[in-house]
Amino acid sequence: MNKISLVARREFLTRVQKKTFLLTTIGVPILIFAFYALIIFFSVKSTDNFKIAVSDKANVFNGEINNKKSSDLIFEFVKDDTAVLQTKLEQKEYDAYLYVPATYSITGTTTDSLQFRSAKTVGIMTREKIESRISKTLEEKRLMAMNISKTQLDSIQNQKETITFSSSSGKTENQAKVGLSYGVGFVSGFMIYIILFIYGTMVMRGVVEEKVSRIAEVIISSVKPFQLMMGKIIGIGAVGLLQFIIWGVLIFAIQLLIPVLFPQLFEQMQSQPVQPGMMAAAETAKQSGALSGIMAGLNEINFPLIIGCFIFYFLGGYFMYASLFAAVGSAANEDMQDAQSLLLPIMMPIIFAIVIMMQAVNNPNGSLAVFGSLFPLTSPIVMMARVAHGIPDGVTVFQLILSMVFLILGFFGTTWLAAKIYRTGILMYGKKVTWKELWKWAVKKN
Amino acid sequence: MSKILELQALRKYYATQKAVDDISFSIEKGSIFGLLGPNGAGKTTLLRMITGIFYPDMGEIILDGKKFDPLNDIQLIGYMPEERGLYKKMKIGEQALYLAQLKGLSKAEAMEKIKFWFKKLEMETWWNKKVEDLSKGMSQKLQFVTTVLHEPKLIILDEPFSGLDPLNANLIKDEIFGLAKRGSTIIFSTHRMEQVEEICDHIILMNLGKKVLDGSVSGIKQSFKENKFSIKVQGDNINASSQAFSVLEDKSDGYILKINEGFKSNDILTHFLQQGVIVEAFNEILPSLNEIFIRLVEGSNARTRSFQQVD
Numbered sequence: 001m002n003k004i005s006l007v008a009r010r011e012f013l014t015r016v017q018k019k020t021f022l023l024t025t026i027g028v029p030i031l032i033f034a035f036y037a038l039i040i041f042f043s044v045k046s047t048d049n050f051k052i053a054v055s056d057k058a059n060v061f062n063g064e065i066n067n068k069k070s071s072d073l074i075f076e077f078v079k080d081d082t083a084v085l086q087t088k089l090e091q092k093e094y095d096a097y098l099y100v101p102a103t104y105s106i107t108g109t110t111t112d113s114l115q116f117r118s119a120k121t122v123g124i125m126t127r128e129k130i131e132s133r134i135s136k137t138l139e140e141k142r143l144m145a146m147n148i149s150k151t152q153l154d155s156i157q158n159q160k161e162t163i164t165f166s167s168s169s170g171k172t173e174n175q176a177k178v179g180l181s182y183g184v185g186f187v188s189g190f191m192i193y194i195i196l197f198i199y200g201t202m203v204m205r206g207v208v209e210e211k212v213s214r215i216a217e218v219i220i221s222s223v224k225p226f227q228l229m230m231g232k233i234i235g236i237g238a239v240g241l242l243q244f245i246i247w248g249v250l251i252f253a254i255q256l257l258i259p260v261l262f263p264q265l266f267e268q269m270q271s272q273p274v275q276p277g278m279m280a281a282a283e284t285a286k287q288s289g290a291l292s293g294i295m296a297g298l299n300e301i302n303f304p305l306i307i308g309c310f311i312f313y314f315l316g317g318y319f320m321y322a323s324l325f326a327a328v329g330s331a332a333n334e335d336m337q338d339a340q341s342l343l344l345p346i347m348m349p350i351i352f353a354i355v356i357m358m359q360a361v362n363n364p365n366g367s368l369a370v371f372g373s374l375f376p377l378t379s380p381i382v383m384m385a386r387v388a389h390g391i392p393d394g395v396t397v398f399q400l401i402l403s404m405v406f407l408i409l410g411f412f413g414t415t416w417l418a419a420k421i422y423r424t425g426i427l428m429y430g431k432k433v434t435w436k437e438l439w440k441w442a443v444k445k446n
Numbered sequence: 447m448s449k450i451l452e453l454q455a456l457r458k459y460y461a462t463q464k465a466v467d468d469i470s471f472s473i474e475k476g477s478i479f480g481l482l483g484p485n486g487a488g489k490t491t492l493l494r495m496i497t498g499i500f501y502p503d504m505g506e507i508i509l510d511g512k513k514f515d516p517l518n519d520i521q522l523i524g525y526m527p528e529e530r531g532l533y534k535k536m537k538i539g540e541q542a543l544y545l546a547q548l549k550g551l552s553k554a555e556a557m558e559k560i561k562f563w564f565k566k567l568e569m570e571t572w573w574n575k576k577v578e579d580l581s582k583g584m585s586q587k588l589q590f591v592t593t594v595l596h597e598p599k600l601i602i603l604d605e606p607f608s609g610l611d612p613l614n615a616n617l618i619k620d621e622i623f624g625l626a627k628r629g630s631t632i633i634f635s636t637h638r639m640e641q642v643e644e645i646c647d648h649i650i651l652m653n654l655g656k657k658v659l660d661g662s663v664s665g666i667k668q669s670f671k672e673n674k675f676s677i678k679v680q681g682d683n684i685n686a687s688s689q690a691f692s693v694l695e696d697k698s699d700g701y702i703l704k705i706n707e708g709f710k711s712n713d714i715l716t717h718f719l720q721q722g723v724i725v726e727a728f729n730e731i732l733p734s735l736n737e738i739f740i741r742l743v744e745g746s747n748a749r750t751r752s753f754q755q756v757d
Binding site: 003006007010014213214215216217218219220221222223224427429 | 494497498499516517520523525526527529530531532533534535536544545547548549550589592
């Protein structure tokens with residue numbers, strides 16, 4: 001036991017003391033932050049006013065285009081002809097002009113089209129905005145032409161169906177909560193998937209390194225192969241845990257810092273929605289009171305349960321797979337290519353799990369999801385998707401406990417098998433090993 | 447003298463090979479013991495069983511009077527395998543400390559011993575260097591220190607001199623003698639016979655998983671002697687034909703002779719002295735271990751040990 005902790009300490013310290021650890025651990029959140037900052041910066045910056053001259057010869061707009069407040073599009077009605085507009089465009093008096101031919105009719109009996117000409121190429125977002133503004137205005141005009149008044153139109157648009165979704169437990173489901181559960185389940189499942197890969201391969205590389213540098217036998221003569229393997233797995237697991245804690249704290253801190261560091265930016269973001277899509281979403285959210293729904297949904301999601309399960313499945317999944325990765329590493333030679341081909345059977349269930357997880361976030365009680373969340377090789381990823389939906393909507397307490405027990409048993413199973421492969425493989429040099437041979441090592445006595 | 451290690455009918459079969467097949471021998475405390483054998487004779491497998499890395503299929507290992515317990519007796523053994531290495535990126539001092547702690551030393555004890563050995567072998571300046579900065583000979587020295595640091599009762603060295611220049615080899619050799627004098631027992635595995643002759647008290651020779659030879663170096667040489675003598679003589683018209691011996695080689699300043707059955711070495715001397723020839727040197731030619739080794743191993747299929755069926 002003492003030796004396992006010695007090995008684990010070395011594995012932990014040598015990795016944590018490396019410069020690359022500091023770089024990735026501190027660098028990744030900063031990179032994410034910088035990425036967000038760039039997005040925000042560019043979306044805020046693109047609010048230059050875009051001035052459009054409208055020459056409405058057919059008078060379809062009646063001197064008014066659905067002008068929203070705080071918009072960066074400015075429509076200005078003029079009487080000029082195209083030739084005059086063209087020169088004005090060249091003189092940069094306007095950014096673009098819209099010419100409506102005199103023969104144009106909103107009922108669509110003519111084949112004439114609106115002419116839009118800009119000084120520079122118009123970006124896709126601006127183009128979409130212009131298009132939607134114009135077509136929306138014309139749509140209203142058409143409706144009014146059919147004797148539907150503006151107030152009638154508004155009342156139709158403001159009427160929304162309210163359907164109450166509820167589960168068998170009788171609890172009313174908040175629509176926003178379901179969406180959030182989906183997101184939380186997906187993200188946490190995906191994170192465990194990434195953890196299994198990153199830290200699993202880290203374990204494998206460590207084992208290969210020990211084998212290639214020929215230190216394995218020196219160490220094995222003072223510690224049991226099992227102790228060496230477990231020490232390595234625990235040490236690297238601790239590195240992973242530390243890394244995640246640092247990331248969590250940093251991301252949390254940075255998010256708190258943003259409004260403090262950039263107060264004006266924050267205000268701008270609130271007053272000026274970032275993207276048309278988001279703008280629309282925010283608007284509808286405000287209208288239907290969904291924002292408060294989201295807040296309520298956040299409160300309804302059982303975060304202590306999710307965080308607890310995440311840590312359990314993170315550790316359980318890692319420990320179960322890490323020993324398998326170690327076994328593969330022990331069978332590999334100098335040539336990492338060998339290891340790659342041996343890795344495939346380990347990667348299959350992980351990839352399979354992510355596929356099931358994508359179904360489980362939508363349908364947490366489907367039979368595939370239930371199976372995937374109980375089967376230990378897939379449960380760390382799949383169960384997160386179900387747990388996000390809460391108890392008992394996503395998963396029953398019984399299934400959760402059963403899954404945890406299976407995972408612990410799975411961990412003992414894979415570790416037992418892997419340890420036997422490892423103790424043979426770590427001292428085997430110069431031989432290309434197949435899975436058939438690994439299996440033989442695993443089941444043979446001693 | 448008591449025995450430090452006793453092997454009784456030790457056996458380890460692999461799927462396609464009898465790697466170690468019924469080997470028994472014992473080693474006295476404080477002796478330097480040579481384990482010889484051609485490549486693939488089963489030496490490494492045998493050593494791995496003694497160090498607890500492999501479990502024997504059959505047979506018994508008695509270490510220091512008790513049944514060998516791989517979990518707890520590891521501290522009594524220092525093993526430098528042939529496939530050796532160190533963590534390349536780790537600092538040398540930390541590495542030595544780590545390996546010593548793995549052997550069961552406390553941190554303070556380990557530090558004290560590392561300082562002692564580093565000073566002794568003039569390695570003090572290495573502490574903060576990394577192994578990748580060391581030459582092969584230097585890392586070999588470090589490897590040796592980490593093997594003997596915890597003062598094990600039984601030290602097992604597999605080809606300890608490979609890659610060392612004569613100076614450093616002598617340095618290590620002196621340390622080996624010193625360790626033996628202080629009571630450690632050394633098992634020394636190699637196929638460099640001249641080193642064995644120089645260092646070892648007792649040897650066994652393995653071939654094809656079996657023990658072929660077991661005895662003290664001088665005893666083995668005696669038992670393999672062919673009654674050959676070399677004599678250096680000075681004089682003219684020497685008559686070198688006698689009933690007592692036959693001439694194997696006629697050199698410019700003497701002869702290589704083989705005594706015939708029923709005669710003694712004195713009969714050779716008498717023969718030459720009677721002629722009034724001056725005998726400058728006379729000595730028995732004992733076979734070198736190298737010759738014995740080759741004689742015993744050649745002819746067996748050791749060089750290309752074929753895979754055999756084990757049932």
